[in-house]
Amino acid sequence: MLCEDLSPGHGFLRLASIPNITVDLRYASEDNFVGRNLYGTLDCAWLHELAAAGLSRAAVLLQERAPGHRLLVLDALRPHRVQILLWDHLEGTDLRQYVADPARGSIHSFGMALDATILDPQGKELDMGSGFDEMTELSHPRLEDMHLANGELTAWQVRNRQLLRGVLIDSGFTGVDNEWWHFDMLDRQQVRGTFIRVE
Numbered sequence: 001m002l003c004e005d006l007s008p009g010h011g012f013l014r015l016a017s018i019p020n021i022t023v024d025l026r027y028a029s030e031d032n033f034v035g036r037n038l039y040g041t042l043d044c045a046w047l048h049e050l051a052a053a054g055l056s057r058a059a060v061l062l063q064e065r066a067p068g069h070r071l072l073v074l075d076a077l078r079p080h081r082v083q084i085l086l087w088d089h090l091e092g093t094d095l096r097q098y099v100a101d102p103a104r105g106s107i108h109s110f111g112m113a114l115d116a117t118i119l120d121p122q123g124k125e126l127d128m129g130s131g132f133d134e135m136t137e138l139s140h141p142r143l144e145d146m147h148l149a150n151g152e153l154t155a156w157q158v159r160n161r162q163l164l165r166g167v168l169i170d171s172g173f174t175g176v177d178n179e180w181w182h183f184d185m186l187d188r189q190q191v192r193g194t195f196i197r198v199e
Contacts, residue, residue: 001196001197001198001199002079002198002199003042003043003044003077003079003198003199004042004043006043006046006077006198008049010196011048011049011196012046012047012048012049012052012077012111013046013047013048013049013052014045014046015045015046015047015052015055015073015076016045017052018052018055018056018059019056019059020059020060020062020063020070020071021055021059021070021071021072021073022070022071022072022073022119022123023045023072023073023076024072024073024074025039025044025045025073025074025075025076026074026075026115026132026133027039027044027075027078027082028044032133033089033133033135034085034086034089038082038085038086039082042079042082044075044076044077044078044079044082045076045077046076046077046111047076047077047111047112047114048077048110048111048112048185048195050112050185050186051076051111051112051113051114051173051185053172054168054171054172054173054185055071055073055114055171057170057171057172058071058167058168058170058171058173059071059167061166061167061170061171062118062163062167065163065166065167066118066163068120068121069118069119069120069121069126069163070118070119071116071117071118071119071167072116072117072118072119072125073114073115073116074114074115074116074117074132074181075108075114075115076108076111076113076114076115077108077109077111077198078106078108078109079109079198079199080102080105080106080109080197080198080199081199083099083100083102083105083106083108083109084102086099087099087100087101087102095135097178098133098135098178098179104192105192105197107184107185107188107191107192109197109198109199110191110192110195110196110197110198111195111198112184112185112186112191112195113182113183113184113185114173114182114183115132115179115181115182115183116164116168116181116183117132117164117181118160118163118164126160126163126164127156127157127160128157128160128161128164128180128181129147129152129153129154129157129158129160129161130180132181133181138152138153139178139179139180139181140177140178140179140180141161141165141175141176141177141178141179141180142177142178144158144161161180164180164181165180168183169183172185173185
C-alpha cells in the first residue's frame with residue numbers, strides 16, 4: 001500500500017484524532033540526523049489502529065501519573081521508501097544498528113511503531129540525557145544503570161525515561177535496547193508476517 005492511499009478505512013488512524021498528544025514528525029523537517037526533510041509532501045502522521053489505541057491509552061496514563069505532561073510523537077508511520085533512505089545514509093558506518101534493514105522491514109513502515117518523548121506543562125521536552133536519534137551508547141536503555149553509576153546520566157534523566165517507558169509499556173508497547181525513544185506494538189515477527197507494509 002502506498003502512503004498516499006492511506007485512510008481510516010484501511011485500518012490506520014490519523015495522529016490528529018488522538019487526544020492529549022502533540023506531534024512533531026522530525027523526518028518531515030530538517031531537524032533529524034540526515035539534515036533534510038525526508039517526508040516532503042507525504043502525510044506520515046498516521047498509525048495502525050492498534051498502535052493508535054495504545055498511544056491513546058498511554059496519553060491517559062501520562063495524565064494520571066504526571067498531570068499536565070503530554071506525549072510528543074517524533075515519528076510514527078514511516079514509509080518503506082524513506083526507510084531505504086535512512087539505511088543508505090548510514091552506509092559504511094557502524095551506526096546501522098539504529099536503523100532497521102529495509103530487507104527485513106521497519107516496524108514503523110507498518111504503522112506499528114512510534115518514537116516519542118514527553119513535554120512538561122510548559123511545553124518543553126523533558127531531559128532524557130541524550131537527544132532523539134542520538135546514535136550513542138548514552139541513548140541505550142540497557143546501559144542506563146552504568147551511565148547513572150559513572151555520572152553520564154542523572155537520576156532525574158533516568159526517571160524521565162522511566163516515565164516514558166512506563167506509560168507506553170503499560171499501554172501495550174515494548175521498548176528496544178538501544179533507543180530510549182522507540183516503541184513497538186506487538187511482536188516484530190508477527191507484524192512483518194501479518195500486517196500491511198506501507199511503501
